[in-house]
Structures are given as structure tokens and as C-alpha cells.
Amino acid sequence: xxxxxxxxxxxxxxxxxxxxxxxxxxxxxxxxxxxxxxxxxxxxxxxxxxxxxxxxxxxxxxxxxxxxxxxxxxxxxxxxxxxxxxxxxxxxxxxxxxxxxxxxxxxxxxxxxxxxxxxxxxxxxxxxxxxxxxxxxxxxxxxx
Amino acid sequence: xxxxxxxxxxxxxxxxxxxxxxxxxxxxxxxxxxxxxxxxxxxxxxxxxxxxxxxxxxxxxxxxxxxxxxxxxxxxxxxxxxxxxxxxxxxxxxxxxxxxxxxxxxxxxx
Numbered sequence: 001x002x003x004x005x006x007x008x009x010x011x012x013x014x015x016x017x018x019x020x021x022x023x024x025x026x027x028x029x030x031x032x033x034x035x036x037x038x039x040x041x042x043x044x045x046x047x048x049x050x051x052x053x054x055x056x057x058x059x060x061x062x063x064x065x066x067x068x069x070x071x072x073x074x075x076x077x078x079x080x081x082x083x084x085x086x087x088x089x090x091x092x093x094x095x096x097x098x099x100x101x102x103x104x105x106x107x108x109x110x111x112x113x114x115x116x117x118x119x120x121x122x123x124x125x126x127x128x129x130x131x132x133x134x135x136x137x138x139x140x141x142x143x144x
Numbered sequence: 145x146x147x148x149x150x151x152x153x154x155x156x157x158x159x160x161x162x163x164x165x166x167x168x169x170x171x172x173x174x175x176x177x178x179x180x181x182x183x184x185x186x187x188x189x190x191x192x193x194x195x196x197x198x199x200x201x202x203x204x205x206x207x208x209x210x211x212x213x214x215x216x217x218x219x220x221x222x223x224x225x226x227x228x229x230x231x232x233x234x235x236x237x238x239x240x241x242x243x244x245x246x247x248x249x250x251x252x253x254x
Contacts, residue, residue, distance in 0.1 A: 019167045026163070026196070045227045052198050056166050103240050106207045109199040116234045 006035040011074040017058045017087055018066055025055050028072060029083075036076045040139055043081065047136045050114040050121075051083050054132055057110055062089030079139075080119070085132040092130050094123035146193075147172060155186040155254050157247055161193035164201030172201075176208030176219065185217020188250040191243075192223030197231055205241060222250040 013028045015021050029051060033044045051072075062068035070087040098112040115121055120135040145168035146161040156179055160172055172189075179187060189205065191197075209219040224232070224243040232238040244250035 022165060022167065023163070042226070042230070046230065048196070049198070049227065049231060052165070052196075056198060056200065059166065100235055103236060104206060104210060106203040106210075107199070109202060109235050113199055113231065113235055 006076070009035060009076075011072075013070075013072040015070065016066065017055070017062050017068040017070045017089070019059055021070075022052065022055060022059070025052060025072060028074060032074050032076055032081070039076065039081070043136060043138050043140075046117040047081050047083075047134075050117045050134055050136070051085075053110040053114040054085060054121075054134060058085070058087045058089060058130075061092070062087055080135050080137045083132075083134045085134070086126075086129045087132075088129050091125050092123070096121065096123075145171070147175060149175070151184075152251060153254070154184075155188060155251055156184045157188045157190050157251075159190040159193055162195070164191070164194045164197040164204070166198065166200045169198075169200040169204035173204035173207050176204070177211055180208075180211045180215050180217065183215075185212045185215045186254050187212055187217065187219045188244075188247055189219060189221045190223050190247050191221055191225065191228055194228060195225060197228045199235075202231065202235060202237060206237065209241065220244055220250040222247045 011028050011032045013024055029048045033039055058068065058070060068087055068089040070085060073084045075082050098115060100112045101108040117136065118134050119137045122133040124131045148159045150157045158175060160168060176187060205219060212219045221241055222244040223246060229243060232241060
């Protein structure tokens with residue numbers, strides 16, 4: 001889809017939060033980018049980095065392992081790109097404003113990295129699900 | 145993920161291809177650990193074929209680098225693409241994993 005038709009298009013992926021599904025998350029974002037060729041590749045790349053880190057977090061920590069379902073919804077707006085993620089994993093305490101770990105740490109960078117490239121990251125515990133909302137404003141050419 | 149390996153003198157190059165992520169990071173880290181355990185401690189990871197890295201991939205590189213340095217060697221990275229370089233900078237890891245433009249340059253003083 002091209003032109004005006006892509007403007008309101010909503011990109012949705014539903015499935016299980018398992019490692020094998022991460023490629024589908026990449027594919028979803030690639031489809032959104034392909035339909036919106038005006039997007040700066042750097043914006044797409046950094047947004048994809050953040051979304052994958054949040055997805056990784058659900059895959060690694062969502063319980064019961066292998067049984068958590070998720071739904072991604074991606075929208076490209078004139079000034080920003082936005083993804084929502086709902087997952088059926090257990091309640092999670094989201095601690096925002098995480099510091100980037102020291103250089104020799106082998107883990108713990110995922111959420112800090114996501115926060116560094118997003119303009120908004122919201123987390124809400126719903127009755128039966130976790131809800132994430134991730135937004136990156138477009139065209140800032142930041143190197144953060 | 146495809147992982148090709150080449151011995152060049154006392155050094156080894158590893159070239160992962162595709163996404164260096166949650167799925168592919170553990171086998172790469174395991175291969176670096178095996179090389180270090182076998183005395184091959186000068187390792188260049190050629191990232192020219194990697195179009196995306198996540199924090200798991202970064203963790204594998206840092207883990208490998210620490211293992212190699214503990215045994216008197218090092219892990220160097222080469223041919224990093226735009227996304228890899230951006231992520232290294234955002235995580236401050238470019239301070240200890242400085243990307244070399246080419247594999248040859250990464251190997252130059254080894």
C-alpha cells in the first residue's frame with residue numbers, strides 16, 4: 001500500500017511470546033517502514049531496536065514461559081511512530097529511568113537502551129495483561 | 145544464524161550473519177569461550193553480515209571480550225553497520241569495543 005492509504009494503516013501481529021516469533025516482529029516493522037518510504041531509516045532502525053528490546057523482555061521474563069501471548073499494534077503518524085504491546089504474562093514492575101549498566105556488564109541494557117531511543121515509554125498493568133506503549137518522534141536525527 | 149570462522153595466523157575471525165540477538169547470541173558467546181579455552185585469544189568478530197544487534201548480542205561480545213582479556217587476548221569488532229554503531233554508542237560500549245573499519249585493520253598489530 002502506498003500514498004494516503006498507508007497513513008491510517010494499522011499493523012498487527014498476534015502470537016506467542018517466544019524467541020522464534022522475534023523475526024515476525026522485525027517483519028511487522030519492516031512492512032510498516034516499506035509502506036512509509038518517507039520515514040528516516042535511522043528513526044526506523046532505532047525504533048525497531050527499542051521494540052525488540054521490549055519484546056525480548058517479555059520473551060525472557062514472561063511467565064508461564066512459552067505460554068504468554070502477545071499482540072503488537074504499530075501505527076505511523078505524521079510526526080511519530082508508535083507501537084503498543086499487550087502481553088498475557090504475569091504482573092511486572094516497570095522501573096523506568098534505568099541507568100545504563102557499566103561497560104563490563106553482560107546484561108541489563110535492554111530497557112535502558114529502549115528508553116534511550118524512545119520519546120515515550122509507558123507501562124500499565126491491566127486486569128489480565130501488561131500494556132506497553134512506545135513512541136519515537138520522527139525526524140530528530142538524534143544520536144542520543 | 146550462520147557463523148563462519150577463519151584462522152589467520154594466531155588470530156581467529158568469526159563472522160556471524162543475520163540478526164545478532166536473543167536467539168543467536170548464546171552460540172556465538174559459546175564459540176568465543178571455546179576458542180579462548182583452546183588458547184585462541186585474539187578474536188575479531190566481523191559484523192559486516194549483521195544487520196541488527198540487540199542487548200543480548202552486545203552481552204555476548206562483552207562476555208567474550210572479558211574472557212579473552214582474562215587470558216591475555218582481546219575481542220575486536222570490525223565492519224559494524226549503522227545500527228550496530230548506533231547501539232554501541234547509546235550503550236557507551238564504543239569505549240571498550242571500538243569498531244574497526246575492516247577486518248584487516250582490526251588484525252593489523254596482531
